[in-house]
Amino acid sequence: MTEQDNPAGLRARLVAAGVELLTLEGVHALTLREIARQAGVSHGAPRRHFATHAELLAAIARHGFDDLAGTLGLRGAGAHETTAVHGPAEARARLERLARGYLAFAADRPGMFELMFRHDVLEGSGAELRRTSLPLFDALTRLVALVHPPTGDGDPSPTTAAAALWANLHGLAQLRAWGSLALTTGTDALDPVLRATLDAHLGQAPR
Structure with a gap:
């Protein structure tokens, strides 16, 4: 052939x-x-x-987002998995599992993790990549809204709150990859920092 x-x-x-x-x-x-x-x-x-180098890189990145969706149990649009969640406690537990899965993916596949979010590299890649990546963020937003719905008293929207949580998780993944997190905390243990991150964005969980 x-x-x-x-x-x-x-x-x-x-x-x-x-x-x-x-x-x-x-x-x-x-x-x-x-x-x-x-x-x-x-x-x-x-x-x-x-057509372009960026288009090929975007196709490779879409492969990564598909794998990440599978890892997080959000294959496809992710809507069915989050609408089945009942109540804030269950949504928070689901968010913690998603956070751990996200950090594990970053540690296990650092090259793919870097490419997936390098929009300077993927610029001009078109709507296909967005159709693969945005549903994952939408699922995160729905769960955040269940855990911490805005009260109308100046609380951020679920989209803003989810973006802040994602940025924090992504930063944790990157700092761990660079060795900076262990340098500043004096330990490789990620769990205390992750719990503090979730508490900061979702309110303190019952202990």
């Missing part, structure tokens, strides 16, 4: 090659030439199947 015989198959092959490169060597390795070499095709093949 030639490179032109099965365009969909070759696109998938290029994405799989990019995912493997990302795991082995990190974001810096994701040049068109290296991805083509890893896929075993000519260096011009990616340009025939992806």
